[in-house]
Amino acid sequence: AQRVTQPEKLLSVFKGAPVELKCNYSYSGSPELFWYVQYSRQRLQLLLRHISRESIKGFTADLNKGETSFHLKKPFAQEEDSAMYYCALSEANTGNQFYFGTGTSLTVIP
């Protein structure tokens, strides 16, 4: 069963425009949600996790349990934000199996 859905494979925005990468999940237990990012020629790395409630590189993501969503947002996109973004879910307090979405490739147009 698909646990994490990222509906957009490709997303292009202009520099300075707001950006939102969508993520919906399906999980009956207590999930932890994450966003991982892969910049060009770099390895996959953690961007942020919902329990931290931090803003990383200007990005924020709010867990909406009612809508089962964890959308990633940034008010003003920068060229260096161009990358592949993966939403991921794991069961809380286990750190065991992560379920990844299919990813969204973000291109910020100068």
Add this chain to the structure above:
Amino acid sequence: ETGVTQSPTHLIKTRGQQVTLRCSSQSGHNTVSWYQQALGQGPQFIFQYYREEENGRGNFPPRFSGLQFPNYSSELNVNALELDDSALYLCASSLVRGASVTGELFFGEGSRLTVL
């Protein structure tokens, strides 16, 4: 601090052969997970090793097996290779400390396997 390293970076095998992929975890990490990433897909969980024991397994057949060594490095073995096994295999290490789990995976750059 040494990051996650994987070897080999690329390899080509034929159907029916066997392959072993290797991973050295980040220093201080005690858990290794393996993921398969097919083209255009997100990483799919194969299994995780903690204290040299398998600690969770995804929906992969038994011909996918693994090991973790006392120094926390790990191997992924795939027997009887099939064409669909062609993918990028990612190793990720993390730190599990009792009931506290960091939840952050540190990934290697992957081993790209092509099965002909």
